[in-house]
Amino acid sequence: MRDDLFDLLWEALRETLYMIAWSSFFSLLLGLTLGILLVVTDKGHVLQAVPVQKTISLLINGVRSIPFIILIVILLPLSRLIVGTSLGPTAAIVALSIGTAPFLGRIIENSLKEVSGGKIEAAIAMGASPLAIIFRVLIPEALPALVRGVTIAIIGITECTAVAGAIGAGGLGSLAIRFGYQRFREDIMIATVLVIVLLVQAIQLTGDFIAKSIHNRRFKIE
Amino acid sequence: MIVVEQLTKTYQTTKGSVLALDRIDLQVRKGEIFGVIGFSGAGKSTLIRCLNRLEEPDSGRIRIGGDDITELRGRRLRQARQKIGMIFQHFNLLEGKTVYHNVAFPLAVAGHPRDRIGRRVREILDLVGLADKEGAYPAQLSGGQKQRVGIARALANDPDVLLSDEATSALDPQTTYSILELLRDINRKLKLTIVLITHELEVLQHICDSMAVIENGRIVETGPAEKLFLNPESDTARKFVGVLEQYRAKRGWIEGAGAGI
Numbered sequence: 001m002r003d004d005l006f007d008l009l010w011e012a013l014r015e016t017l018y019m020i021a022w023s024s025f026f027s028l029l030l031g032l033t034l035g036i037l038l039v040v041t042d043k044g045h046v047l048q049a050v051p052v053q054k055t056i057s058l059l060i061n062g063v064r065s066i067p068f069i070i071l072i073v074i075l076l077p078l079s080r081l082i083v084g085t086s087l088g089p090t091a092a093i094v095a096l097s098i099g100t101a102p103f104l105g106r107i108i109e110n111s112l113k114e115v116s117g118g119k120i121e122a123a124i125a126m127g128a129s130p131l132a133i134i135f136r137v138l139i140p141e142a143l144p145a146l147v148r149g150v151t152i153a154i155i156g157i158t159e160c161t162a163v164a165g166a167i168g169a170g171g172l173g174s175l176a177i178r179f180g181y182q183r184f185r186e187d188i189m190i191a192t193v194l195v196i197v198l199l200v201q202a203i204q205l206t207g208d209f210i211a212k213s214i215h216n217r218r219f220k221i222e
Numbered sequence: 223m224i225v226v227e228q229l230t231k232t233y234q235t236t237k238g239s240v241l242a243l244d245r246i247d248l249q250v251r252k253g254e255i256f257g258v259i260g261f262s263g264a265g266k267s268t269l270i271r272c273l274n275r276l277e278e279p280d281s282g283r284i285r286i287g288g289d290d291i292t293e294l295r296g297r298r299l300r301q302a303r304q305k306i307g308m309i310f311q312h313f314n315l316l317e318g319k320t321v322y323h324n325v326a327f328p329l330a331v332a333g334h335p336r337d338r339i340g341r342r343v344r345e346i347l348d349l350v351g352l353a354d355k356e357g358a359y360p361a362q363l364s365g366g367q368k369q370r371v372g373i374a375r376a377l378a379n380d381p382d383v384l385l386s387d388e389a390t391s392a393l394d395p396q397t398t399y400s401i402l403e404l405l406r407d408i409n410r411k412l413k414l415t416i417v418l419i420t421h422e423l424e425v426l427q428h429i430c431d432s433m434a435v436i437e438n439g440r441i442v443e444t445g446p447a448e449k450l451f452l453n454p455e456s457d458t459a460r461k462f463v464g465v466l467e468q469y470r471a472k473r474g475w476i477e478g479a480g481a482g483i
Contacts, residue, residue, distance in 0.1 A: 118314040119315075119316060121276055121314065122314035122315075123327075123331075125276060125303060125308040125385075126304065126308075126327065126331055126375075126379070127304035127331060127332065128327075128328075129300060136331070141318045218317055218361060219359070219361040221361070
C-alpha cells in the first residue's frame with residue numbers, strides 16, 4: 001500500500017457522491033413525472049389518455065434497451081450543450097439522469113399501481129381533482145414502496161457512475177480502471193471495490209430504515 | 223330530493239354486453255332512508271355508483287337537489303360530488319393518514335381554511351364517537367371504528383345526501399347494529415337523506431323508511447320498508463323473506479302455536 005492511496009480514494013469518492021446526489025435528484029424529478037404520467041393516463045384512471053400512455057411507455061422501453069455505456073456516448077453532445085463539457089463528473093450527470101430516469105419511472109409506476117382502486121374512488125367521490133388525487137392520495141399512500149423503489153434506483157445509479165467512470169466521468173469507477181486495471185495497482189483496485197460495496201450497503205440500509213419507519217408509524221398496533 | 227329516470231347501463235365484456243341497469247325509475251324523498259335490496263349481481267352497486275357518477279350511465283337522468291347529475295362535467299361535477307357523501311364496504315380509508323387527516327381530506331380538497339377544517343373535524347369526530355382517536359392510523363382501528371371514520375369523512379363537507387355501498391357487509395352483527403344506529407341517529411339529527419344498498423334484510427328492517435327491490439337490473443318492487451315483510455310481491459323479496467318465514471314456522475312447531483319471532 002502506498003501513501004497516495006487515501007488521497008486518490010477520497011477524491012474519487014467525493015466525485016462519485018457528487019454524481020450520485022445530482023443524478024439521483026434529476027433522475028427522480030424525471031422519473032416521478034414519467035411514473036405518474038404512466039399511471040394516471042392509463043385506461044380508466046383520473047387523466048385517461050391512452051395514446052400518451054402508450055407513447056411514454058414506448059419511449060421508456062426504447063431508452064432502457066440501449067446499453068448504458070453507449071447511451072453516454074450518444075448523449076455526449078447534449079452534455080456539451082447543457083454543461084459545456086463532455087468530460088468529468090458534471091458532464092456525466094446529464095447522461096446518468098437521462099439514462100436512469102426511465103428505470104426509475106417504471107419503479108415509480110409499479111409502486112403507484114399498488115394503491116388500491118377503492119382509495120382513488122373514494123377520493124373521486126369526495127370531489128377531489130386529478131392533481132389532488134396524485135399528490136394527496138397516490139404519492140402519500142405509496143410512500144413506503146416509493147422509498148424502497150428509489151433506493152433500488154439510487155444503487156443502480158451508483159453502478160452507472162462506475163460505468164461512466166470508464167469513459168471519462170471520474171469517480172471511483174474511473175479510479176479502479178485507470179489505476180487499478182491499467183497501472184496494475186492491486187491495492188487501489190481492492191480498496192475501490194471495498195468503498196463501492198460499503199457505499200451500496202449504506203444506501204440500502206438508509207432506504208430500508210426510512211421505509212420501515214414510515215411503515216411502522218402507519219401499521220404498528222399500539 | 224333524488225329523482226332517477228330511465229337509467230340504463232350496459233357493461234361490455236369479452237362475452238358481449240351485459241345489461242346491468244334496465245330503465246330504472248326511482249324517487250327518494252328528502253330526509254328519508256332509502257334501501258335498495260337485491261342479490262349479488264342484481265345491479266344495486268352499479269345503481270348507487272351511478273348516483274355520483276363513479277359509474278357512467280349510458281342513458282337516463284339523475285337529479286339530486288337542484289343538480290342534474292347526468293349533465294355535469296369537470297369542475298361542476300366535482301363540486302356536486304362534494305355535497306354527496308359516500309361510504310364503502312371496505313371503508314377505503316387512506317392508510318397513510320391519521321383519523322384526523324382522513325376526515326380533513328374532503329374539506330382540504332374543497333379548499334376550506336385550516337382553522338375551519340380543524341373545528342369541523344373535531345365536531346364530526348365527536349358526532350361519530352371517535353373524539354379520542356384523532357391521532358390514530360386506520361390500521362390501529364377495529365372494523366366498526368374504521369366505518370365510523372368513513373362516515374365522519376363522508377359527513378365532513380355537510381352533504382345533502384349520503385350514499386352507502388354495502389357499508390355494513392364486512393362487519394359482524396353487533397358492529398353492524400351500532401353502525402345502523404349511528405346512521406339512523408345522523409339521519410334524524412342532520413335531516414340527512416340516505417340511500418343505501420344491501421343484501422342484508424336486517425339493514426332494511428332496522429333503519430329504512432322506503433325500499434326498492436332490484437332484480438336483474440330492474441326495479442321489481444318499491445314502497446315502504448314494511449311492505450317487503452308484510453306483502454312481498456317480487457321473487458327476490460319472497461326469497462329474502464322466505465328465509466325468515468321458514469324459521470318462524472319451525473319455531474312455531476317447536477314451541478307450539480302463538481310463538482313467533
